[in-house]
Amino acid sequence: MPPIPPDDGFTLRLTGCETEVRPVLRQVRDTLARHGLSRDRLGTAELVLAEALNNIAEHAYAGQVSGPVTLRASLRDGRLRIVLEDRGNPMPAGTPPPGILPDPHVPRSDLPEGGFGWFLIRDLTESAVYTRTGGENRLELDFGPVPDRNAGV
Amino acid sequence: MPLQETQNNDLKIITVTIPRIDAAVAIRFKDAMRAATETGPNHIVLDLSNVCFVDSSGLGAIVASKKQLAHGKQLDLAGLTPDVAKVFRLTRMDSVFYIHAHVADLAPHTAG
Numbered sequence: 001m002p003p004i005p006p007d008d009g010f011t012l013r014l015t016g017c018e019t020e021v022r023p024v025l026r027q028v029r030d031t032l033a034r035h036g037l038s039r040d041r042l043g044t045a046e047l048v049l050a051e052a053l054n055n056i057a058e059h060a061y062a063g064q065v066s067g068p069v070t071l072r073a074s075l076r077d078g079r080l081r082i083v084l085e086d087r088g089n090p091m092p093a094g095t096p097p098p099g100i101l102p103d104p105h106v107p108r109s110d111l112p113e114g115g116f117g118w119f120l121i122r123d124l125t126e127s128a129v130y131t132r133t134g135g136e137n138r139l140e141l142d143f144g145p146v147p148d149r150n151a152g153v
Numbered sequence: 154m155p156l157q158e159t160q161n162n163d164l165k166i167i168t169v170t171i172p173r174i175d176a177a178v179a180i181r182f183k184d185a186m187r188a189a190t191e192t193g194p195n196h197i198v199l200d201l202s203n204v205c206f207v208d209s210s211g212l213g214a215i216v217a218s219k220k221q222l223a224h225g226k227q228l229d230l231a232g233l234t235p236d237v238a239k240v241f242r243l244t245r246m247d248s249v250f251y252i253h254a255h256v257a258d259l260a261p262h263t264a265g
Contacts, residue, residue, distance in 0.1 A: 048259075054175075101245065107221055108219065111220055113214075113216050116213065120244070
């Protein structure tokens with residue numbers, strides 16, 4: 001993971017396994033912080049990426065030791081976009097879960113312990129577009145406009 | 154899983170001493186919470202003031218900690234940091250727990 005960010009983005013090549021998620025999140029957060037993103041924006045990006053990377057480790061590469069993941073972040077045109085590509089299993093039915101929030105108003109024994117991940121991904125991004133092409137999963141996350149880092153933020 | 158327990162007759166405070174409750178620790182957290190909530194007072198407060206990051210797996214483990222309580226026990230939360238509070242608010246899990254702003258307001262008082 002060479003941390004050499006060009007001005008408008010950076011690329012990380014990582015392994016899609018559970019133990020690599022934390023160090024990758026740390027590196028992305030530190031790099032985006034140097035690009036001037038606010039604390040709130042950093043928290044949002046970290047959470048969405050955590051959900052997406054955990055999904056890759058737990059589902060796309062389920063039953064496998066691990067596999068390659070490419071993470072490309074871009075701040076072009078004043079927007080933060082992050083694209084994740086992996087060569088693991090496709091989404092079941094070819095599409096991500098709808099991400100509908102589980103009902104919190106239920107008896108204690110029925111409270112949801114899961115089903116939050118895709119809700120958070122969709123809720124915290126302007127768009128999350130999944131495509132499967134030639135054995136590769138691609139998830140494009142658009143976090144929307146970010147303040148100009150040259151504006152003294 | 155480092156959980157620090159403080160209690161008096163009426164209240165047990167469980168303080169999480171690690172900064173992240175995420176997919177990497179969710180199962181261990183749930184198991185440690187089961188052990189920590191089995192004995193002692195019925196009113197339990199989970200102090201999250203040292204925790205700066207909770208993902209969906211960590212959130213699920215905190216909810217599971219409430220579900221696995223014995224009948225008659227209550228689990229509250231305290232000291233949510235901004236990013237953690239946001240996860241609870243977005244998922245509406247803030248309506249499932251009583252949330253105290255600061256654990257210091259609840260800490261068992263010592264005489265004198």
